[in-house]
Amino acid sequence: MNTKHKKPTLTKKQRHRLRVQQVRRQKIFLTCLFLLIVGCILLRFPGFSGRQEETHQINxxxxxxxxxxxxxxxxxxxxxxxxxxxxxxxxxxxxxxxxxxxxxxxxxxxxxxxxxxxxxxxxxxxxxxxxxxxxxxxxxxxxxxxxxxxx
Structure with a gap:
């Protein structure tokens, strides 16, 4: 018996909904990637990192x-x-x-x-x-x- 798996046929509306979801996921991924890169760049500059030089006092x-x-x-x-x-x-x-x-x-x-x-x-x-x-x-x-x- 030779049965082939057929892909389910999607309606035009279903294909559109899947494409919209895929584009949404891509946008979220690219936004996260952009924020990660910007964050890494800013952390390299002490003025932007929020880090302050540690100072110590003489008692x-x-x-x-x-x-x-x-x-x-x-x-x-x-x-x-x-x-x-x-x-x-x-x-x-x-x-x-x-x-x-x-x-x-x-x-x-x-x-x-x-x-x-x-x-x-x-x-x-x-x-x-x-x-x-x-x-x-x-x-x-x-x-x-x-x-x-x-x-």
């Missing part, structure tokens, strides 16, 4: 050391890096304790035990911390406070 305990850090930084030709030095202090200790730069275990600590929080003089900690950062920036080839890739 009052670290800010209280600003004058001392500025004075000590000047002795090591690091005056341009005072904000960075305070940011390091913020990260290391939030300006708390007797070793605010957490310099006890560093190479420049010659007075106190080289163990965590071994330094008990905040001024000495700041001096050692500035020297440590200066050494690291010099070794990295940092050209200034705007050379973020080296910092």
């Amino acid at each position: 009052a305990a670290c800010e209280a050391y600003r004058d001392e850090v500025s004075s000590e930084a000047a002795q090591y030709d690091m005056s341009d890096y005072v904000d960075l030095l305070l940011a390091v202090m913020m990260q290391e200790s939030s300006g708390q304790g007797t070793d605010p730069m957490q310099s006890s275990e560093g190479a420049y600590n010659a007075r106190y035990p080289q163990q965590p929080n071994g330094i008990t003089d905040p001024s000495y900690s700041i001096s050692c911390g500035i020297q440590e950062l200066k050494y690291a920036l010099d070794k990295a080839g940092c050209t200034g406070p705007t050379d973020l890739s080296k910092i």
